[in-house]
Amino acid sequence: MARARICKPCLWTALLGIGFLFIWYFKVLALGYYWLSTTVNAAQWEGSSLWLPGYQVAVEARPIEGLTRNTSGLTFNNETGTLFTVINRPPQIAELTTDGRLLRVIELEGARDPEGITYVQGDTYVISDEHSDSMYWVRIGPDTRHVSIAARSSLGIRIDSVHNSSFEGVSWDSEQNRLFVVKEKLPLRVLVIKGLDVFSESRGFNIDISEWKSSSAASLFMSDLSSLTLHEPTGHLLLLSDESALVVEYAPDGQPIGMLPLWRGFNGLQRKVPQPEGLAVGPDSALYVLSEPNLFYRFERIQKPAVAAN
Template identity: 40%
Template sequence: MPVLFTPKRLLIAALAVALAVAAVAGQSFRLFERAWFTVTESGNADRWRGRSLWLPDYRVTIEAQPVEGIERNLSALAYDAQRNTLFSVTNAGPTRLVELSLDGKLLRSIELRGFQDPEAIEYIAPGRYVITDERYQRLVAVQLDEDTTVIDADDGEQLGIGIGTNGNKGFEGLAYDTKGKRLLVAKERDPVRIYEVTGFPRLADDEGPASVNVSQDLDRDKGLFVRDLSSLDFDEKTGHLLVLSDESHLLLELNADGEPISSLSLLKGSQGLEASIPQAEGVATDRDGTLYVISEPNLFYRFEKIDR
């Protein structure tokens, strides 16, 4: 006997399809976890505000300022504690390492040779940095000083990590824990992962034979309700990790146990932003806790904590 599709049955079917689509979208975009975190975040303010960065207290003070001398493809950000400046890379035509002042002015540009797709840079020690080459999933430790004009990947210490290779969905972010001598490496997506590397790069005070170890914290990574990872930054004072997501328009602060405790939205109207940050690619904090973000094509942002 044929089934009669009455208006009531069609409405029920349409609602069922809509609910199924909403459930799939919610899981894909991690909307449920993010919504729950938003509800609980303010309730944790008294617990965490005095012993964390506490991102809700930040407000933008420099917004969408173009970096003069860079037209496009500005990617990644690192703070050099010795020089009190910022470093970034460009990953196309030509590839360069650039030094910026804390107000987003271009100080110098250094040619990168032998890097196909540099996506992240991290300060390790005076004159010592690590750069990721995303497509090859390799890390390259390089040296530079005041007179450096060219950096060649072949001259640097290299480490290849071919874990879950996936085209250009590779290593997008770096952070360094000086006390723990851990290099934290962000895999962009499919799935998002944060690898912990010890033993690389070799430092001047390292003794004995080289021993490199790569590990994961799957419980922490599964708790990241973001669609991708664009950049990382490690705060030495608190031992907390900042995780930047371009697609989720979000910056997360993770405590020492890897749990999200605070966030900063990159959308219009949040943190004083007059417009959404279009494509956030790098984050860094300085010794005073001031927060910096860069966005493609060449936009510079500074966030400062307001007094409470």
């Protein structure tokens, strides 16, 4: 009697499929648990946070005329009252109005795959480049049309380097002079970098790198991380996931306190946000989301929070 032969590639494929199903299943359970938890604690946080469940979409899926592909990252400049994003092919920086209109495009020379941008102060910004696992200090004035990262101050971080799954979003904390950086996946990470002199042209830094963690390991239930922004008045961190189409607000101790699903039927959305890659908060607490390649979203809180945004 002939013995059945086991197809090893088929076996590995089946095991891999089971593994992905296992991960997906338990992330769904975690999502449900934290959704219930934030709902139960609504009275505690509604008046002392951004409180994402109280937001409704005000501008939905507006194409940014003049941009056609690969927008990523988003930051709000409090001094100009405008938004800035980066484009990776070709490398560029774009300035936008708060209703998603293009003001200008700035050539970005020397970057290979810019994925994140954060406003610091004055004309100083930090841009993350996924290809080189580096952060670059650049200056953008009101008349700037060309920026080169050659000979600019930079910081390279090679931790868990994986092609196309490296560092994405960046956010500057001006209160404590810290830079927050998110790693997309494999694994998900949020790093906090201290000791940076963002206004110095020196290439030397006496830095300290630590990993921000939620108060519960299971609460980073998103499938990936594509962007983040720090809300300085509260010290709360907002994380954006492309694959999960979700924004989550975390208290300073890492406790998840509110969620904004970017799904059809939630928070006034007519359709799911297809590929959210950028996240920013304005001084009026408006929340901005940028979806690749060029769709613009603005969410506004129906009842304004007790704290101002930054």
